[in-house]
Amino acid sequence: MPQIESIGSYLPPWAGRAGRIAGPDEDAITLAVAAGREALNGREVDRVVLVTRDHPLIEGGSAAVLLAGLGLSPGAEVVERNGGAAAALDAVTGAAPGTLVIGSDTGAGGEPAGAAAALVTDAPGGLELQAGVRMARSLPVRARGADGVTHDYDDPRLLRDRGLAETLRRVGEIAKPVALAGGTAAQARSACGDTAPELPTVGASASLFALAALAESGAGGTVLAADQASLSSAVLTGSGAAVVRRAERAARPAPASRRTDGPPIPISLPAYDRAFTPKLTLHAGRSADGTLTFPPRRGLTDGSEPELVALPRTGSVYTTTMINVPVPGMATPYALVIAELDDVGVRVLARVTGWEADRVAIGDRGRLVFRRVAVRSGIPDYGYAFLPDEPDEPGEPDEPGLSDVSGSGENEEQSA
Amino acid sequence: MRRVAVAGAGMTRFAEHFDLGIKDLLPMAVAECLESVDKGAPREDIEAAWFGELSTTDGFPAGILADSCELLDIPITHVENACATGNDAVRNGVFGIASGAFDVVLVVGADKVRESSARTTFWEWAGMTRDSAWDFPLGLIAPANFALHVSRYLYESGATREHMAMVAVKNHHNAVTNPKAQLRFEITLEQALGAPLVAAPFGLFDCTPQSDGAAAVLLVAEEVVDRYTDRPVWVRGVGLGLDRVMHQQKQDMTTFPATVRAAKQAFGMAGLTPSDVDVAEVHDCFSGVELISYEDLGFAERFGAKRLVENGETSVGGRIPVNPSGGLKAKGHPPGATGVAQCVELFHQLRGEAENQVDGARVALAHNIGGPTAVSAITVLGADRG
Numbered sequence: 001m002p003q004i005e006s007i008g009s010y011l012p013p014w015a016g017r018a019g020r021i022a023g024p025d026e027d028a029i030t031l032a033v034a035a036g037r038e039a040l041n042g043r044e045v046d047r048v049v050l051v052t053r054d055h056p057l058i059e060g061g062s063a064a065v066l067l068a069g070l071g072l073s074p075g076a077e078v079v080e081r082n083g084g085a086a087a088a089l090d091a092v093t094g095a096a097p098g099t100l101v102i103g104s105d106t107g108a109g110g111e112p113a114g115a116a117a118a119l120v121t122d123a124p125g126g127l128e129l130q131a132g133v134r135m136a137r138s139l140p141v142r143a144r145g146a147d148g149v150t151h152d153y154d155d156p157r158l159l160r161d162r163g164l165a166e167t168l169r170r171v172g173e174i175a176k177p178v179a180l181a182g183g184t185a186a187q188a189r190s191a192c193g194d195t196a197p198e199l200p201t202v203g204a205s206a207s208l209f210a211l212a213a214l215a216e217s218g219a220g221g222t223v224l225a226a227d228q229a230s231l232s233s234a235v236l237t238g239s240g241a242a243v244v245r246r247a248e249r250a251a252r253p254a255p256a257s258r259r260t261d262g263p264p265i266p267i268s269l270p271a272y273d274r275a276f277t278p279k280l281t282l283h284a285g286r287s288a289d290g291t292l293t294f295p296p297r298r299g300l301t302d303g304s305e306p307e308l309v310a311l312p313r314t315g316s317v318y319t320t321t322m323i324n325v326p327v328p329g330m331a332t333p334y335a336l337v338i339a340e341l342d343d344v345g346v347r348v349l350a351r352v353t354g355w356e357a358d359r360v361a362i363g364d365r366g367r368l369v370f371r372r373v374a375v376r377s378g379i380p381d382y383g384y385a386f387l388p389d390e391p392d393e394p395g396e397p398d399e400p401g402l403s404d405v406s407g408s409g410e411n412e413e414q415s416a
Numbered sequence: 417m418r419r420v421a422v423a424g425a426g427m428t429r430f431a432e433h434f435d436l437g438i439k440d441l442l443p444m445a446v447a448e449c450l451e452s453v454d455k456g457a458p459r460e461d462i463e464a465a466w467f468g469e470l471s472t473t474d475g476f477p478a479g480i481l482a483d484s485c486e487l488l489d490i491p492i493t494h495v496e497n498a499c500a501t502g503n504d505a506v507r508n509g510v511f512g513i514a515s516g517a518f519d520v521v522l523v524v525g526a527d528k529v530r531e532s533s534a535r536t537t538f539w540e541w542a543g544m545t546r547d548s549a550w551d552f553p554l555g556l557i558a559p560a561n562f563a564l565h566v567s568r569y570l571y572e573s574g575a576t577r578e579h580m581a582m583v584a585v586k587n588h589h590n591a592v593t594n595p596k597a598q599l600r601f602e603i604t605l606e607q608a609l610g611a612p613l614v615a616a617p618f619g620l621f622d623c624t625p626q627s628d629g630a631a632a633v634l635l636v637a638e639e640v641v642d643r644y645t646d647r648p649v650w651v652r653g654v655g656l657g658l659d660r661v662m663h664q665q666k667q668d669m670t671t672f673p674a675t676v677r678a679a680k681q682a683f684g685m686a687g688l689t690p691s692d693v694d695v696a697e698v699h700d701c702f703s704g705v706e707l708i709s710y711e712d713l714g715f716a717e718r719f720g721a722k723r724l725v726e727n728g729e730t731s732v733g734g735r736i737p738v739n740p741s742g743g744l745k746a747k748g749h750p751p752g753a754t755g756v757a758q759c760v761e762l763f764h765q766l767r768g769e770a771e772n773q774v775d776g777a778r779v780a781l782a783h784n785i786g787g788p789t790a791v792s793a794i795t796v797l798g799a800d801r802g
Binding site (some may be wrong): 209260261263268271279288294318320321322323324325327329344346348350351362363373374383410 | 450535536538539547550554556559565567571612613614615616644662663763
């Protein structure tokens with residue numbers, strides 16, 4: 001029987017009206033990577049199911065990018081599934097052992113942003129769950145077609161009276177509902193009582209945030225997941241436990257930022273292709289004499305391709321600058337750093353993420369995290385950005401003081 | 417190698433020349449250069465030309481120079497070496513004569529930065545100096561390129577934004593009397609420090625403007641110099657240095673090794689030392705870069721640059737005046753023209769006819785540092801043949 005061994009989550013640090021807001025360098029893939037790495041914690045899987053309504057590419061695909069960001073083999077299967085909370089819950093209950101299920105929400109429709117991921121294995125002791133009742137209904141009060149344009153039906157009472165409430169009436173009695181994902185807090189209390197966990201998102205990731213909350217509280221019962229008028233559910237048998245690792249910093253106001261339109265930023269796809277593996281997996285080149293170079297460079301004596309080795313992801317700021325003038329296609333201000341990585345004598349040039357651009361100083365500690373560096377002529381271009389540590393964060397992320405349950409930083413150092 | 421002299425020098429005003437194309441600026445600079453030759457220099461005497469241009473606005477550069485200046489019967493070579501293009505073009509022209517191949521050579525530099533719209537310029541120019549996959553998409557715009565160095569320099573050296581502001585105030589002051597300068601107005605320390613931030617630690621007045629312009633020098637062999645002038649300026653040494661291209665692979669960002677390498681070559685060829693230099697045009701695209709360059713060029717000891725500006729040693733009248741023309745900061749910076757225009761200024765300094773004349777100047781140095789701070793070109797000029 002498949003079981004959830006671990007759950008990871010990620011929330012951007014920026015507070016918005018409805019919840020968290022994704023940063024300008026975040027999309028469904030980078031959010032998924034941030035949560036997925038917390039769930040994996042260095043483990044390998046055969047399959048990744050990404051559930052979101054915000055796939056950055058409908059054509060061109062994100063599979064290789066997702067696997068590289070997660071540190072998984074390019075041989076793993078990737079399912080890019082379109083859907084919300086119900087689809088994400090179905091993806092978990094239907095997952096074969098060795099699957100990482102990720103729900104990712106960018107907040108594209110004004111909804112909160114966040115991502116969560118569940119590692120499904122057949123190792124004994126994990127959190128047991130099985131599929132519950134489902135009902136598909138069509139009441140598309142929000143509709144988005146291939147053109148990407150969102151159409152909202154302007155009658156909020158329709159969804160309230162004929163939406164989820166009507167679906168719940170139709171499916172009849174549900175045994176011990178304990179959480180509702182994909183609905184409002186009021187709907188959750190109405191369906192599950194006052195102990196229903198409050199969830200930070202309402203899209204695909206909401207189901208996995210619900211499972212994380214239940215894993216932490218140890219409550220058994222039925223998890224409901226709504227997607228407009230459609231419903232799915234999963235029954236937690238109350239047996240087993242999942243480790244939960246949350247990369248969820250306290251929310252703070254998003255700094256003022258402006259975007260400047262301009263001509264498309266050009267891209268060379270051959271250059272993109274050559275850089276892909278070291279750039280997206282953060283690998284340096286090691287020469288015959290053991291010297292590490294990043295980006296990797298070809299050997300001088302025999303012209304050979306360098307051996308690639310994983311770099312540590314923590315380090316400190318060697319130098320920095322904040323760019324304050326408008327730059328076409330970029331959100332300004334932004335900060336750049338050259339970060340010196342711990343113990344390897346390798347420096348990385350990176351943009352600062354998840355942090356106010358004017359708060360970066362030489363000597364600050366932080367870690368490299370997977371982000372969308374730019375969108376170049378329609379192509380999302382991924383790489384690593386520098387996330388400064390919170391002042392009260394332990395300097396060394398692998399210190400024993402950092403418990404599994406409250407992992408405070410995403411993307412801890414990859415096991416090489 | 418044969419000795420090489422500068423017999424003439426001229427340039428257009430540096431400005432936002434929306435009304436003048438590259439084919440207007442080139443003949444203007446070349447005409448002024450040839451007119452400056454004391455005994456005259458017929459265009460037919462020119463045997464070869466080198467043309468420094470970083471970008472091109474109207475087609476391939478060598479052809480544009482040949483066509484616009486009626487130099488159709490001579491070989492013309494285009495030189496591009498990032499912001500060191502100008503002094504590298506001079507260096508190539510010098511070797512053309514020193515080798516014995518030619519007696520009379522024209523060196524021209526030009527660029528039209530303002531030919532592109534402001535928004536287009538960012539990515540166009542970044543594309544010329546950044547790794548396409550790794551650095552280009554990060555938004556490492558030109559000021560940030562140098563700001564990464566200067567942030568670290570301030571952190572280690574104890575110099576401050578006030579020291580950078582002193583450089584900007586000095587160079588703005590020098591430009592006021594230079595009719596060829598783009599920004600001919602004084603600024604105060606308070607204005608410099610209070611200006612809007614561009615890329616920390618650079619405020620607006622720490623930065624060069626975007627400029628259009630052209631400059632030209634006529635180089636001649638010692639053997640024929642008497643035909644052109646009795647007051648030649650001598651090319652004493654040239655040097656070109658390179659460095660790691662990517663900032664993350666530069667070991668010590670408080671210095672520009674490219675400058676150190678170029679200076680070693682140029683001083684070695686001249687048989688001179690930094691203390692022999694009476695006046696210098698130094699690449700001050702950003703005020704803090706002038707400070708670092710004092711040290712790289714040997715005018716100050718390591719982290720001693722702040723003392724030079726505190727004591728006014730690099731002001732006109734000081735021990736080693738730097739950028740009497742106003743520098744890139746206030747004279748302007750059309751990259752291909754910049755290094756050649758530095759030599760134009762120093763030609764006049766060494767002949768005692770400059771606007772901000774440094775009294776008794778006998779040895780002068782022109783310096784560029786450019787691209788991703790990975791190339792430097794230096795020309796050492798002298799009133800004496802050496």
